[in-house]
Structure formats: structure tokens, C-alpha cells
Amino acid sequence: MKKVTVFLKTYALPIFAIVAIVLGIAFVNGSKNATSAKAGRTPVVFWHEMGGPAEVALDKMVDDFNKSQNKYEVIPQYQGAYDEAVQKIIQSHGTSASPALFQSFDISTAQIMHSKYITPVQKFIDQDNYDVSDISPVARSFYSNKGQQLAMPFNTSQPVLYYNASLFKKYGVTPPAKSPSYSDVTRAAKALYENSHHKVKGMTMEIYGWLMEEALANAHTSLINNGDGHSGNPTKIDLNNPTTKKFLTWIRTNIKSGDFVNYGSGASAETNEIAAFLANKLGIFVQSSAYIGQLTTGTKNKLGISYFPHPDGVKANGVGIGGAALWISNDKPAKTQRGAWEFIKFAETAKNQANWQKATGYLALNKNSQKTKVLQDIYQKIPAAKVPGEQLASAKPNNTNSGILMEGMQLTRELEETAMEGVYNGQAINSALNTANKAMNANLKTTNKADGR
Amino acid sequence: MLKSPAQSTPTSPLSVDKTKSKLAEQETKFTLNAKDKYFAWAFLGPSLLILGVFIFYPMIKTLYLSLFLTNTVGKTTVFVGLSNYMNLLTSADYLSSLGVTLFYVFAVTIITIALGLILANLASKRLPGIGLFRTLFSATMGVSVSVAAIFWLFIFNPSTGFLSLVSTWMHLPQIPWLTDPTAAMWAVIITTVWMNLGFTFLILLGAMSAVPTTLYEAANIEGASSRFQFFHITIPSISPTLFFVSLITLIESFKSFGLIDLMTKGGPTNATNMLVYRIYKDAFYSGNYAQASAESIILTIIIALFTLLQFKVLEKRVNY
Structure with a gap:
């Protein structure tokens, strides 16, 4: 018994240190695994700032997207508060750690526009002849400059x-x-x-x-x-x-x-x-x-x-609106940027916007969402919820x-x-x-x- | 001041010379030995590297950034010399932050030390059940900043908080703790003192229990009052610890960040916008790295000055 206590007294600290380091390495490796995509898919790293119930809803949306096709894999990564995330996005640009797709909040629009670190989504809208008229005009105008859509509005509130x-x-x-x-x-x-x-x-x-x-x-x-x-x-x-x-x-x-x-x-x-x-x-x-x-x-x-x-x-x-938009980074290959745009289109569909409003309280941006059963059910239960x-x-x-x-x-x-x-x-x-x-x-x-x- | 034994024993000049020459011999040997040099670098190298990368490089970079303007992406563009500093030192906003910080730092240090002394003095009495009080008084040591902030936010809540309930019950006017500039400052001070108290209490209690009991016994025989004993035996005996605790509290208060961020975010009307919080906001909220760097340099100078002042003034008065 005495030997054991002596042993513990001498070695407790080193043992503790070794265990901590091993666990630390295991943890780092574990989190690294989450950033690599499945074979044959292009990974699209997505930085967002949604915590709590909104994060759960966003993860589900991403999961649905990944299951809906087999070319891209969007990998969501939570980045904390809006204000600090902007600095992280800008400072990591051009490194291997930077995101391909990121969410950034309303008042950072001018800053990100001037950084010239992004591909305006207008490029993809034109390529695909994507019809933006279904998406709320006042939300779109917030993230556009002189007729060019810079980013797509995402989580939006008023x-x-x-x-x-x-x-x-x-x-x-x-x-x-x-x-x-x-x-x-x-x-x-x-x-x-x-x-x-x-x-x-x-x-x-x-x-x-x-x-x-x-x-x-x-x-x-x-x-x-x-x-x-x-x-x-x-x-x-x-x-x-x-x-x-x-x-x-x-x-x-x-x-x-x-x-x-x-x-x-x-x-x-x-x-x-x-x-x-x-x-x-x-x-x-x-x-x-x-x-x-x-x-x-x-x-x-x-x-x-x-x-x-x-x-x-x-x-x-x-x-005007508040909230945040989805931006496409220009430091990634064209294929990755395309994947980011595909996800944005997926996120803006009537069905996904309706589910998003139900889960988070942010407003559905697609005007066709209002007719969906998901939202009609909510309005029946809480008539005031229609007003925003x-x-x-x-x-x-x-x-x-x-x-x-x-x-x-x-x-x-x-x-x-x-x-x-x-x-x-x-x-x-x-x-x-x-x-x-x-x-x-x-x-x-x-x-x-x-x-x- | 006591004289050290070395000063009081006269030494012959001859023996001093001898030791000197011996030391000199060792020194020359040391510098000549290439193997020793190699070992010296091998041992110092890693720590120098770490200090260089994580301390010296950031410090020099901060100094560099503070002399420029930074653009949207945080890169330096226009060299402006000391104009960032001049702007800060002439801005009423920054000077008020400085004033607020000094007020906070001194209020926290003085109140923490005073309360810590009172509690430690009470708990140093040998009474049955005193162990419970010692544990209670030092309990805040185990509380993290975020828990403390949330706990006090509940207490200060204007509608459902404990203090609001008490003042309603006693028909006293409500104090808008976190929305009135003066009250918010005191709310933050109270919370900080509450957080610091456990540590201060424990350190002072330890120092007090190390004071030889014979001193108190002698004083009791002389018929000295307990107040006299406190000021003339306890305080002088624990003065090194008192010096240490006040220095730590002062410097820690300068660096106070978590509580401010969680409780007031520097508001209301910048009433609690301390220097450190300001640096954080300017750099990581506003992306104004140049100005934040200048603020960091100023803060470093202030803390260095206070540390120097405390060592110079307080240490002389410490009764070892």
C-alpha cells in the first residue's frame, strides 16, 4: 500500500501529462477526420455562425444536400460569433484552412466586397439563368452592389x-x-x-x-x-x-x-x-x-x-433586413466554387426555406414557401407569425x-x-x-x- | 531593516581577492570551452525559439502595425508614424477609457485587499467550526468567470433579479444596475471583488497562520488591544504577502476581460470600456488592427510602469 502511494506521488503528474497529450492528439485527429470528404466527392468547407437550434437545422439541411447528390460534400464548421468570424474569414483567406463557402452577417457586406476575396454569386446566377425573382427583393438588394448580386441572403430577419x-x-x-x-x-x-x-x-x-x-x-x-x-x-x-x-x-x-x-x-x-x-x-x-x-x-x-x-x-x-448571407470564396478551384453554389441553390428552395423558418424563426425568403403546409400549419396555430x-x-x-x-x-x-x-x-x-x-x-x-x- | 550577516562580519581583503580570482578563472574556462557553449545553446535554444515566436515576434509586429494604417483585410497601407498614438491620446473617448480603467483597477485592488484582510483575520482565530468558514470564504476560487458573470447577471436583472426583489420588498428605489453608467461600474467591481476574494483570502490566511504565536502572546502579556496587535504585528509580518497579493490583483484587474465581455460589453456609454476590452473590440470587431496595436503598446507601457512603481515603492516598505 505504501509503495503504491509513493509510486503515485512520484509518477502521478507525468502520467497525467501523458494521458492529457494522448487524449489531445486523439481529439485533434478526430476533428480532422470531419474535414475530409468521402471518396470521389469534392469537399466544400462551409463556415457558419449558427448556434443552438439553428445549428441543428443547418446541419440537417447540409446532410440533406449531401444525400441529394454524389458530386460534392459540404462540410459545416461552426465559427462562433458573427463579428469575430468575419476577421477569421478574412485573415485565413488564401490558406488551406480557409472555407469555400461562408456565412457572414449583414453589416460586413461592404468589408467583404472590398476585400475582393469572393466570387460574386451573380456569375453563377448568369451561368445557370437562375430565376432570382422568387427570392425576397429587399433581402437580395441588401447583398448586392450596382445590380450585381454579391452573396445570397440566407438567414434573414426583420x-x-x-x-x-x-x-x-x-x-x-x-x-x-x-x-x-x-x-x-x-x-x-x-x-x-x-x-x-x-x-x-x-x-x-x-x-x-x-x-x-x-x-x-x-x-x-x-x-x-x-x-x-x-x-x-x-x-x-x-x-x-x-x-x-x-x-x-x-x-x-x-x-x-x-x-x-x-x-x-x-x-x-x-x-x-x-x-x-x-x-x-x-x-x-x-x-x-x-x-x-x-x-x-x-x-x-x-x-x-x-x-x-x-x-x-x-x-x-x-x-431593411438583418441576418446573414452565403458567400463564395475565390481562393478555391472552380469545381469547389460550383459545389458551394449548388448548395446555395438548394438552401433557397421553397421547401428548405419553409423548414428553416419553422426550425429557427428566420423568415423564409422564397415567396413560394408561404404556400407550403409547414408554414400554413404554423400560421394556423400562431396567426401573428404571419406578420413578419x-x-x-x-x-x-x-x-x-x-x-x-x-x-x-x-x-x-x-x-x-x-x-x-x-x-x-x-x-x-x-x-x-x-x-x-x-x-x-x-x-x-x-x-x-x-x-x- | 535588518543587517545581513555578510555585511556584519568583517572579511579580510585578502580572502575576497582570492575568491574573486577563483571566480574569474572559472569564467574564462567557461567561455573557452566549446563543448559548454554547445550545451548552452542546446539548452537555451528551445526556450529562445518559443519566446521568439510567441512573444518577441508578436511584440515587434504590434509595434510595427501601430505605425501604419491598415486596410479592409488588415494589411498595412499608409505609414503614419506616431499619428495613431497622437489620435488616441487626444481622443476624449480613449482618455475616458483610461480613467475608467484606473478607477476600476484601484477600486478592485483596495476593496479586495481590505475585505480579504478582514475575512482572513476573522478566520485565523482558532475556534470550533472555523474550517467551515474558511472553506466558504475561499469558495469563489473554484468559480469560473463565465459562471460568476451569469450568476451576477441574474442577481442584477432589473425585473426578476434578487436585488430588484429586495428593493421592491423594502420599498427602496430600484437601481438600474447594468444600464446606468455609474451603477454598471460598481456592478462590475462588485463581481470582480467577489471573484478575487477567495484567492486573496486564502493567501492572506496562509500568511497569517505563519506569524509566530509568541509575538501575540507577548503582546497579550503587555496588554495590547487586538486592534493594536492587528496593525503592529499581523500587518507588518504579512507585508511581503500583502505586497504580492496587491501586485497580482492590480495587474490582473488591468487585464480584466471576461467579466466585462459577459456583463456589460463595455457599456453603458463606454462606462466600463476598459483598455483591454477596447483593444479586443477595435481589433476583432472593427478590424482596426493599427489602432488596436497602438492601444496594446500603450497598455504594455502602463502595466510596466505600475509594476516598476510597486516594486520600487512597496518593496522598500516590506518588513522581511
Whole structure:
């Protein structure tokens, strides 16, 4: 017995180290195996950023594709968050580790376009005479430049206004209209707050640059010159415009009357607002349509959905999309690129888009998906789930609702959020917007200088 | 200061000379031996290689990047000299980040050390069942950053959180912990202190139990109060450990990242946008490698200065 303890004392650490190394090697080898395709098939490495239920649904889609033909094998690899994935994609370009097909999010479009690391999908659309008219025009226009389709929209959402229909009924308040104006939302939020004797907060709006940009889009206002970057390289940003002021003044009014609750920014804000909404402590919030699933499972409350609000006296222009697109890398042989395109076509079919919407809450982009049984069943169970798709279909693409085609959007968004935070915490609207605007323009100038434009 | 025995014993000049010449002889022998040289390189080589690849090369590359502008794909394009640094040091945004970081670092270090001392002093008493408290006080050592962040996010939740429930119950005004700039800073400080406390407590407790009991016995006979004993026996005796712990806490707080990322993401209004988090965001969110490199160099200089200052000032006051 004593010998054993002595033995353990002397050798425990080396043994542990050896076991760890062996396991490590085994693990590395194991994960390497996953990247090689079956014999006779061209491997198409696919980087994506879908976690949770969306990853399961995506893996199934990939699996279906691989079974549907025997020329290509798509190999999905999860890459973490959107922001970091963009840097990984760009920095690994031209190496053997780089992907042939990748998913990259909305605001990275200009950056990837300028990197010249991709083959625009337009090339394949032309080769195949692929009919794009079935795919949502406002989603397509987000990832195109001067008539050329750069990437195909994939997981797509739109901001919508959610309201707790059961709460509105309980306190006898008329819910917001289908396409509500700012004052209509304020009316509903205030009445809910008062009628519930301050037990229920009326509304919230996450501190999220995307939502502020959508407010501009819906009011047909450009954030940057040259048609939000769609008609030429941007040189000037104008955040401090009347539309932004109207949007922030609207929120300010609600903060002052007490019916507004601020959950801050980031993922925790989204978790908190959903938790409060499901716990009947919040009546209205504006957020991505991808949350419908979470808002309808495990609750008896009836969910209501309206379009993104628009300023009073302004016709709603329709909002842009959020989400991500599928891009084809140009550092792989033609055969591999062809395989990537075949997968994209597969992903955009009516059936696959319908299944995708069912599994994830992202909107089906193919207009024929709406007729499928999968979606008809959902709409029968949750009538409100139809609204985001209707909003998407109703938007006619123009420069202001096709996204902002400018490099450095991540930083721009951050500065927008700092301005929003300032206003939510009592800073004067004009000074908050001016500070952000100055920093944005300085950043744009540096970017243009660094890129020699 | 105690005198070292070497200083107090007088040595004859002759013997010193002898040892010196002996050492010199060995040195010359060492440098002449080619085989030894070979072995020296063989042993130093691997570590030099690793340091070179993973430490020196990135450091030099960072310095290089910080003098340029970088384009869409992160390649250097225009040489701008020190203009990245000038832009940073004149930007109100960056200076506020610097101020926020210093506030955070000092608040965390001071509060952690103070609480650690109090807890360690309580737990160093020999009482029945004290083992349970020692375990409890050091329990946060086993908690990872992500778990701590999620745990505290629940506590700080404005609608369903514990603190919100308590303040509703006591009819106190609600504190918007994570959305108000001042409150968010304190929320992060509280969480960091809570995380650090276990380690600090354990190290200080270890140091306290090493203080000879005879000192306290003598003090008790003299009739010294326990407060007097704490400040005049305990603190001076554990000062080397205190120095060590404060240095570690300070430098670790400068590098604080996980909690910020999980709890506030630098917000609200950049109130918790510390230097390290800023570097990460500028480089890996915005792709602005040049500016992030300049920020890294500035941070390195700051940490080096603090380390130097602490060694110079604090070490002199340490009672060995």
C-alpha cells in the first residue's frame, strides 16, 4: 500500500501529462477526420455562425444536400460569433484552412466586397439563368452592389414590434395598429402602464444600432451620402438628422412618462426583455422576428406582432433586413466554387426555406414557401407569425432600406449605441448625436485613407 | 531593516581577492570551452525559439502595425508614424477609457485587499467550526468567470433579479444596475471583488497562520488591544504577502476581460470600456488592427510602469 502511494506521488503528474497529450492528439485527429470528404466527392468547407437550434437545422439541411447528390460534400464548421468570424474569414483567406463557402452577417457586406476575396454569386446566377425573382427583393438588394448580386441572403430577419395581446385584453387597452406610428405605440404603452397601476411597464427599445438604422430606413432617410453607399463610396455620415432626432425624442417622451424600461444593450438586454415580456411585466418591445419561437413556447399568453413603427405623418418605407448571407470564396478551384453554389441553390428552395423558418424563426425568403403546409400549419396555430413575412414582402427595395453599404459598420454601430445610451441616460439628444457623428466621420476618413479611396 | 550577516562580519581583503580570482578563472574556462557553449545553446535554444515566436515576434509586429494604417483585410497601407498614438491620446473617448480603467483597477485592488484582510483575520482565530468558514470564504476560487458573470447577471436583472426583489420588498428605489453608467461600474467591481476574494483570502490566511504565536502572546502579556496587535504585528509580518497579493490583483484587474465581455460589453456609454476590452473590440470587431496595436503598446507601457512603481515603492516598505 505504501509503495503504491509513493509510486503515485512520484509518477502521478507525468502520467497525467501523458494521458492529457494522448487524449489531445486523439481529439485533434478526430476533428480532422470531419474535414475530409468521402471518396470521389469534392469537399466544400462551409463556415457558419449558427448556434443552438439553428445549428441543428443547418446541419440537417447540409446532410440533406449531401444525400441529394454524389458530386460534392459540404462540410459545416461552426465559427462562433458573427463579428469575430468575419476577421477569421478574412485573415485565413488564401490558406488551406480557409472555407469555400461562408456565412457572414449583414453589416460586413461592404468589408467583404472590398476585400475582393469572393466570387460574386451573380456569375453563377448568369451561368445557370437562375430565376432570382422568387427570392425576397429587399433581402437580395441588401447583398448586392450596382445590380450585381454579391452573396445570397440566407438567414434573414426583420425587426418587428411584439406585444403581449393577453395583457392588452386584460387591462382593456387597444393594441398598436398593424403598421403603428410612434404616437400610437406611445398611446398603447402609456395606457397599459396606467391601467395596470404601474405593475406592467409599457415598452422598451433595446440600445441597438440596428434598430436605430431601421428607424431611419422606415422613414426613408439616408445615414450616409451616396445613397447609403449604394451609388458610390461613402464620404460623409449624417447621424444628427431630423429623423434620428424624432426617433430618440419619441423614446425620451416614454422614458419621462415612466412607461419605458431600459434593459441596456447586448445579448443580456435581449434575454432580460424577453424574460420580462414572458413574465407579464412588459407590454411592448421591438426586436428581431427570429424570437417568435422563444416567445410562443411555454407560455399561455397570446402573442401580437405589428410592423416596425414609423414616425407620425411619414409613410412607412419598409425596413431593411438583418441576418446573414452565403458567400463564395475565390481562393478555391472552380469545381469547389460550383459545389458551394449548388448548395446555395438548394438552401433557397421553397421547401428548405419553409423548414428553416419553422426550425429557427428566420423568415423564409422564397415567396413560394408561404404556400407550403409547414408554414400554413404554423400560421394556423400562431396567426401573428404571419406578420413578419408580410412586412418583408411589402417592402419595395430602395437605397435607404437596403442596408448601409459602408466599411467599418461595426464601429459605426457601436458609436450609434453609445449615443443611444447617452440619450436613454438623460444626455441632450443633439450633443449625443453630434459626438457620435464626429467620431464616425473621423473613422470614415481614416478608412478611406487607408484603403486609398 | 535588518543587517545581513555578510555585511556584519568583517572579511579580510585578502580572502575576497582570492575568491574573486577563483571566480574569474572559472569564467574564462567557461567561455573557452566549446563543448559548454554547445550545451548552452542546446539548452537555451528551445526556450529562445518559443519566446521568439510567441512573444518577441508578436511584440515587434504590434509595434510595427501601430505605425501604419491598415486596410479592409488588415494589411498595412499608409505609414503614419506616431499619428495613431497622437489620435488616441487626444481622443476624449480613449482618455475616458483610461480613467475608467484606473478607477476600476484601484477600486478592485483596495476593496479586495481590505475585505480579504478582514475575512482572513476573522478566520485565523482558532475556534470550533472555523474550517467551515474558511472553506466558504475561499469558495469563489473554484468559480469560473463565465459562471460568476451569469450568476451576477441574474442577481442584477432589473425585473426578476434578487436585488430588484429586495428593493421592491423594502420599498427602496430600484437601481438600474447594468444600464446606468455609474451603477454598471460598481456592478462590475462588485463581481470582480467577489471573484478575487477567495484567492486573496486564502493567501492572506496562509500568511497569517505563519506569524509566530509568541509575538501575540507577548503582546497579550503587555496588554495590547487586538486592534493594536492587528496593525503592529499581523500587518507588518504579512507585508511581503500583502505586497504580492496587491501586485497580482492590480495587474490582473488591468487585464480584466471576461467579466466585462459577459456583463456589460463595455457599456453603458463606454462606462466600463476598459483598455483591454477596447483593444479586443477595435481589433476583432472593427478590424482596426493599427489602432488596436497602438492601444496594446500603450497598455504594455502602463502595466510596466505600475509594476516598476510597486516594486520600487512597496518593496522598500516590506518588513522581511
